[in-house]
Amino acid sequence: MSKSLPLAFSLAIDAMGGDGAPDVVLDGLEIAAERHPQARFLLVGDQVRLAPLLALRKRAAKACEIRHADDVIPGDMKPTLALRVRRSSMRVAIDAVAAGEAAGVISAGNTGALMAMATIVIKTLPEIARPALAAIAPSGRGDVVMLDLGANVQCDARNLVEFAIMGDAFARAVLGLPQPSFGLLNVGSEELKGDERVRQAAEVLRESHISAGFHGFIEGHDILAGTVDVIVTDGFTGNVALKTGEGALKLMRDLLRQVFTSSLPAKMGYLLARPALDKLREWMDPRRYNGAILLGLNGVVVKSHGGTDALGFAHAVDVAMDMVTHGFNDRIREGLARLSATPLANLSTAKS
Amino acid sequence: MSKSLPLAFSLAIDAMGGDGAPDVVLDGLEIAAERHPQARFLLVGDQVRLAPLLALRKRAAKACEIRHADDVIPGDMKPTLALRVRRSSMRVAIDAVAAGEAAGVISAGNTGALMAMATIVIKTLPEIARPALAAIAPSGRGDVVMLDLGANVQCDARNLVEFAIMGDAFARAVLGLPQPSFGLLNVGSEELKGDERVRQAAEVLRESHISAGFHGFIEGHDILAGTVDVIVTDGFTGNVALKTGEGALKLMRDLLRQVFTSSLPAKMGYLLARPALDKLREWMDPRRYNGAILLGLNGVVVKSHGGTDALGFAHAVDVAMDMVTHGFNDRIREGLARLSATPLANLSTAKS
Numbered sequence: 001m002s003k004s005l006p007l008a009f010s011l012a013i014d015a016m017g018g019d020g021a022p023d024v025v026l027d028g029l030e031i032a033a034e035r036h037p038q039a040r041f042l043l044v045g046d047q048v049r050l051a052p053l054l055a056l057r058k059r060a061a062k063a064c065e066i067r068h069a070d071d072v073i074p075g076d077m078k079p080t081l082a083l084r085v086r087r088s089s090m091r092v093a094i095d096a097v098a099a100g101e102a103a104g105v106i107s108a109g110n111t112g113a114l115m116a117m118a119t120i121v122i123k124t125l126p127e128i129a130r131p132a133l134a135a136i137a138p139s140g141r142g143d144v145v146m147l148d149l150g151a152n153v154q155c156d157a158r159n160l161v162e163f164a165i166m167g168d169a170f171a172r173a174v175l176g177l178p179q180p181s182f183g184l185l186n187v188g189s190e191e192l193k194g195d196e197r198v199r200q201a202a203e204v205l206r207e208s209h210i211s212a213g214f215h216g217f218i219e220g221h222d223i224l225a226g227t228v229d230v231i232v233t234d235g236f237t238g239n240v241a242l243k244t245g246e247g248a249l250k251l252m253r254d255l256l257r258q259v260f261t262s263s264l265p266a267k268m269g270y271l272l273a274r275p276a277l278d279k280l281r282e283w284m285d286p287r288r289y290n291g292a293i294l295l296g297l298n299g300v301v302v303k304s305h306g307g308t309d310a311l312g313f314a315h316a317v318d319v320a321m322d323m324v325t326h327g328f329n330d331r332i333r334e335g336l337a338r339l340s341a342t343p344l345a346n347l348s349t350a351k352s
Numbered sequence: 353m354s355k356s357l358p359l360a361f362s363l364a365i366d367a368m369g370g371d372g373a374p375d376v377v378l379d380g381l382e383i384a385a386e387r388h389p390q391a392r393f394l395l396v397g398d399q400v401r402l403a404p405l406l407a408l409r410k411r412a413a414k415a416c417e418i419r420h421a422d423d424v425i426p427g428d429m430k431p432t433l434a435l436r437v438r439r440s441s442m443r444v445a446i447d448a449v450a451a452g453e454a455a456g457v458i459s460a461g462n463t464g465a466l467m468a469m470a471t472i473v474i475k476t477l478p479e480i481a482r483p484a485l486a487a488i489a490p491s492g493r494g495d496v497v498m499l500d501l502g503a504n505v506q507c508d509a510r511n512l513v514e515f516a517i518m519g520d521a522f523a524r525a526v527l528g529l530p531q532p533s534f535g536l537l538n539v540g541s542e543e544l545k546g547d548e549r550v551r552q553a554a555e556v557l558r559e560s561h562i563s564a565g566f567h568g569f570i571e572g573h574d575i576l577a578g579t580v581d582v583i584v585t586d587g588f589t590g591n592v593a594l595k596t597g598e599g600a601l602k603l604m605r606d607l608l609r610q611v612f613t614s615s616l617p618a619k620m621g622y623l624l625a626r627p628a629l630d631k632l633r634e635w636m637d638p639r640r641y642n643g644a645i646l647l648g649l650n651g652v653v654v655k656s657h658g659g660t661d662a663l664g665f666a667h668a669v670d671v672a673m674d675m676v677t678h679g680f681n682d683r684i685r686e687g688l689a690r691l692s693a694t695p696l697a698n699l700s701t702a703k704s
Binding site for chain 2: 001140179184188194223224225237239240242250251254255271280
């Protein structure tokens with residue numbers, strides 16, 4: 001995935017994954033093609049269905065090449081079963097990355113299937129024990145990155161250190177931060193808090209080449225406060241924390257809607273405060289944060305939310321393109337090479 | 353702590369713990385004494401300071417008896433050190449519960465010290481391996497209970513099952529629910545999700561006497577959605593999830609304040625929508641949710657937030673009084689006795 005590789009396609013796109021596929025995907029690519037005029041997309045799916053739909057979207061049509069795939073992975077298919085469906089749109093798109101035809105893949109389909117398939121077919125970077133699922137979230141002080149969000153339910157200290165390095169590289173490539181700060185999620189900010197795992201990871205990070213950005217332990221309320229740019233945690237805690245925060249923001253949106261429709265004066269109040277409320281709504285817009293990213297593989301893998309719209313899908317393309325054009329994996333390789341001379345070498349872990 | 357025991361005091365109160373002590377504590381008791389006319393409080397702290405302040409509060413003065421204690425545990429003192437301070441207000445209050453003089457204790461002081469001291473002095477119920485920290489939180493469908501919130505950073509399946517039984521008893525006693533529903537926090541709602549620990553706990557709960565209320569696995573967004581009345585999880589995840597949710601609501605309060613002060617029309621909009629917004633503000637008011645409760649000990653132990661005001665402290669008294677008057681610990685004993693004939697017996701765990 002080096003930047004100098006003359007790849008035929010920027011991204012392979014699973015055209016058939018997600019609730020509104022393929023229309024939402026194609027509408028998303030129409031937006032993305034305008035934002036990224038240099039991008040080339042390999043559009044994978046049912047050729048007979050895709051060809052006429054693509055022809056209706058001028059910009060996408062110029063940026064895309066269709067590759068036929070017979071099958072679609074259903075949203076509820078078990079990953080182990082999905083791995084056996086060799087001619088699915090998801091699989092053919094992933095195969096294109098493994099074959100060096102595309103730098104990355106985007107799918108709005110079955111998350112578990114995408115993670116399992118991508119990990120097995122594209123494979124992890126040689127230095128990485130386990131890939132991690134990351135996402136961008138809003139905070140009181142700008143966008144933040146959180147990982148792992150569920151790729152690894154159980155993590156050891158070494159996994160956490162690797163997640164920190166990948167999160168640092170991601171924040172540089174996608175958020176454009178020259179020196180991201182990062183913290184380890186824990187039950188308290190004091191050095192002695194938490195379990196052996198987080199304390200050991202903290203010790204290694206304090207002596208690592210990215211120690212300048214290491215804020216130490218952070219707590220749940222630091223996530224949305226934006227205390228750090230990168231939140232590092234195990235997949236169980238990260239998954240619960242992300243969904244808790246999303247749930248809180250969704251509840252607030254629902255309650256505000258109730259407030260401003262509860263009476264005529266409230267409705268008038270809404271109209272008066274609307275410009276400021278619209279900014280708040282935009283800040284909370286889940287489409288802006290669409291796209292979970294599987295980090296640590298030999299290629300860029302982005303999962304778009306299954307229920308998103310065209311704008312949301314276009315955001316997922318933005319994230320993937322940022323990673324491709326900013327040489328995200330090269331940064332991780334550099335980071336891990338620099339860390340190999342440090343105490344990370346002492347943290348053994350089984351390659352899963 | 354049986355209801356029939358003729359205890360001298362309903363609750364022992366650490367008068368010196370928390371940021372605004374002893375004034376906030378005394379003001380809180382003045383409110384509590386009106387709400388609970390039958391309650392008797394053992395007010396523990398510096399007699400010379402407390403006596404004139406108590407005399408100024410008529411209702412509290414009638415409900416309280418002062419017991420002198422020389423020392424105060426500082427907010428940043430390590431629990432191991434705090435355990436050695438025998439004449440602190442916190443310790444003397446806890447000693448009163450252990451001696452059978454009071455049914456429970458409330459402190460707004462050092463959380464770690466309170467948990468360590470209460471566990472060692474009051475001791476766990478014979479059937480409970482480890483006490484758990486619980487709290488009440490708002491949700492889209494009414495108040496919910498969550499536990500553990502950090503008393504146990506690492507938990508096994510048996511701990512989770514015990515937390516479920518304690519949470520069920522708590523929801524009956526404090527939320528007044530005849531048949532609480534409860535769920536195990538996990539990274540997905542399907543049966544095969546998560547680690548061995550949560551899957552094993554779910555298996556036992558499905559066959560337990562409280563299986564009727566068992567909703568199965570829940571996810572982070574279910575907490576504030578109010579999918580279940582009782583959220584059961586390990587102390588690491590619970591602590592992070594609670595603080596994430598609190599952080600999200602705090603951020604929303606801040607952002608709404610910004611919205612409604614951003615322009616003159618927005619300010620007018622606020623005035624028009626104010627009745628509905630005030631209801632929302634009240635729903636989010638952290639004082640309504642003041643009080644973390646240490647469950648599983650031979651007495652009621654409530655930690656009030658150190659920075660709360662009198663109303664918040666009075667809420668902590670409400671929770672403790674509900675537990676005392678509804679025979680919370682008797683319910684737990686019954687629940688555990690009924691469970692002893694079930695597969696819980698096969699889940700061995702070390703008593704910590």
